[in-house]
Each structure stands twice: as C-alpha cells, then as structure tokens.
Amino acid sequence: MAVFTEVSDDDAQALLNTLGLGRLRALRGIQGGIENTNYFVDSDSGRHVLTLFERLTFEQLPFYLYLMQHLAHHGIPVPDPAPDADGRILHAVRGKPAALVNRLEGRSELAPQPVHCAAVGAMLARMHLAGRDYARHQPNLRGLPWWNETAPVVLPFLDPDQAALLQSELAYQNHVAASSAYAALPRGPVHADLFRDNVMFTGLDEGRPVLSGFFDFYFAGIDTWLFDVAVCLNDWCIDLPSGLADAPRSAAFLDAYQAERPLAAAERQLLPAMLRAGALRFWISRLWDYHLPRQAALLTPHDPSHFERVLRARATRFDTVAA
Numbered sequence: 001m002a003v004f005t006e007v008s009d010d011d012a013q014a015l016l017n018t019l020g021l022g023r024l025r026a027l028r029g030i031q032g033g034i035e036n037t038n039y040f041v042d043s044d045s046g047r048h049v050l051t052l053f054e055r056l057t058f059e060q061l062p063f064y065l066y067l068m069q070h071l072a073h074h075g076i077p078v079p080d081p082a083p084d085a086d087g088r089i090l091h092a093v094r095g096k097p098a099a100l101v102n103r104l105e106g107r108s109e110l111a112p113q114p115v116h117c118a119a120v121g122a123m124l125a126r127m128h129l130a131g132r133d134y135a136r137h138q139p140n141l142r143g144l145p146w147w148n149e150t151a152p153v154v155l156p157f158l159d160p161d162q163a164a165l166l167q168s169e170l171a172y173q174n175h176v177a178a179s180s181a182y183a184a185l186p187r188g189p190v191h192a193d194l195f196r197d198n199v200m201f202t203g204l205d206e207g208r209p210v211l212s213g214f215f216d217f218y219f220a221g222i223d224t225w226l227f228d229v230a231v232c233l234n235d236w237c238i239d240l241p242s243g244l245a246d247a248p249r250s251a252a253f254l255d256a257y258q259a260e261r262p263l264a265a266a267e268r269q270l271l272p273a274m275l276r277a278g279a280l281r282f283w284i285s286r287l288w289d290y291h292l293p294r295q296a297a298l299l300t301p302h303d304p305s306h307f308e309r310v311l312r313a314r315a316t317r318f319d320t321v322a323a
Contacts, residue, residue: 140221243309
C-alpha cells in the first residue's frame with residue numbers, strides 16, 4: 001500500500017455519498033506496499049479502506065473485486081467491496097478505478113509462530129475450496145510470462161553471479177511449466193501475495209490469536225493452488241535474516257492446510273520447484289521496484305536481496321515434500 005494519487009476530503013465524501021455510507025469522519029493515507037494508493041476512511045457507517053488502482057484497469061478489476069465478494073459470501077474473512085445503489089462495486093475517484101471495502105479487525109503478526117502459520121494454512125485451504133465455483137477467469141498477471149518479460153529488464157542491474165542465478169532459475173521454471181506433472185496440478189483462484197502483512201489476527205495481546213481476515217487481493221488470479229502454498233511458506237515459515245526455512249512453522253502450515261485439502265501426488269512432487277518459483281517471482285518483482293521505482297508520496301521499496309537468499313536456499317533442496 002502507498003499513496004501515488006492524493007485524495008481530498010471532498011473526493012472521499014463524494015464516494016461515501018454515492019455508496020450511502022454517511023459523513024466522512026477521518027481520512028488517512030496508508031504507508032507501505034508498492035502498487036496502489038490506499039487510504040483509511042472512517043465514516044458514520046464504520047471503518048473502511050479506499051483503494052485507487054494505479055496499474056490495474058477498469059477491465060481487469062472486476063475479477064479481483066467479485067472474487068473478494070464471492071469469498072466473503074462463502075464465509076472466508078476477506079474485505080467485501082461496498083456496492084452503490086445499482087450493485088456496482090467498481091467506482092472511480094480522481095479519474096482512477098477505485099473500490100471501498102470494510103476494514104478488517106485486528107492487526108498483522110509480523111513475527112509468526114507455528115500457531116499463526118497453522119491458522120493461515122487452514123484458512124488458505126478453505127479459501128481455495130471456496131473459490132472452486134468462481135466463474136470469472138483471469139490469469140496470474142505476475143506469473144511465468146511476466147517473469148520471462150521482466151527478467152531482461154532487471155538483468156543490467158545485477159552482478160554476474162546474480163545474473164547467472166536469475167537466468168538459470170528462469171530456465172528451470174520454464175522447464176517445470178512444460179512438464180506433465182505441472183499440467184496435473186489443481187488450479188483455481190489464488191491470492192498469490194499472502195504475506196504476513198496481508199493477514200489480520202485478533203486476540204494477539206491475549207495470546208489467543210484468531211485469524212480475522214485475508215486482504216489485498218490485487219495480485220490474485222487463476223493459477224496452481226500449490227503456487228499459493230509456496231508463496232506463503234516462503235514468507236510465513238522463513239527465518240528472515242538467513243532466508244532459511246523454519247521447520248516447525250513449515251510443518252504447522254502444511255499440516256493445517258492438508259487437514260482441509262490434502263495435497264495431490266503431483267503437488268507433493270513439485271512443491272520444491274514451486275518454492276523456488278515463489279522466491280523467483282518476488283525476487284524479480286522486488287528488483288524491478290527497487291531499480292525502476294515509481295514516485296509516491298509514501299513509498300519504501302522492499303530490499304530484493306531477501307528473496308535472492310530465499311531462492312538460493314530453496315534451490316539446494318531436492319526432497320519432494322520438504323518445506
């Protein structure tokens with residue numbers, strides 16, 4: 001989340017009027033993230049989050065917004081976009097596509113323990129199952145075609161060792177994607193960016209954490225469920241200083257996920273490859289954001305070296321079920 005487009009009180013009030021949500025009480029820009037403009041909006045009717053989409057188009061956005069609505073109506077705790085009187089959930093603010101969603105309760109846990117990882121694993125599996133009958137289709141826009149397209153753009157910024165790693169891993173992922181095992185992987189809507197700061201918990205201060213929501217679905221798409229699992233394992237279950245997997249957290253996540261949806265044989269076979277794919281995806285995107293930044297009022301690009309470490313660590317693992 002960040003602020004690329006300034007939103008005034010009058011802008012916010014006009015949207016609240018359209019949605020019938022009462023008088024604006026507070027408007028505050030949200031720092032963090034790298035893609036969209038985000039504000040906290042408090043009104044007579046409650047607490048909300050306003051997002052102005054800086055890259056996604058009016059044509060692309062219905063997939064994300066209606067996916068959130070679908071999941072919310074199937075019991076998954078996600079932000080539910082506010083409709084206008086005609087049921088439209090995609091709006092416009094300052095000439096940009098925009099949506100207003102309810103603000104989830106709780107806060108993120110940035111130093112997760114096995115109990116938090118288990119809660120995320122179980123809810124992710126439920127989310128995958130709930131999305132099976134979602135009718136809209138849009139590919140993961142940050143999937144393999146984007147990696148192939150973006151790698152040459154970031155290569156000039158890398159030293160020879162980093163460039164060799166990027167090129168060899170990209171070749172490996174193209175090989176995996178052409179395999180029969182990959183074709184057999186179950187697919188459906190995935191979050192594709194379910195990091196620690198995109199999950200909320202209540203009860204953290206009391207030591208009784210309850211997962212209260214997944215949010216920021218704007219990298220979602222149709223992809224393999226295993227890729228979603230890998231992205232989570234690469235964040236929730238990683239020792240941040242070293243980039244190495246934490247075995248207790250990994251086991252807690254996978255056990256909880258499989259209690260809801262057991263992994264298929266092809267998924268167990270390709271989990272190490274997808275862990276590498278997840279690390280590659282975020283190394284490339286962080287290189288892109290770091291070396292080719294956009295202007296924003298509140299924006300701090302993530303350090304790309306973290307996912308380089310994760311990728312190097314994942315590439316040394318060859319067992320079929322290790323996480």
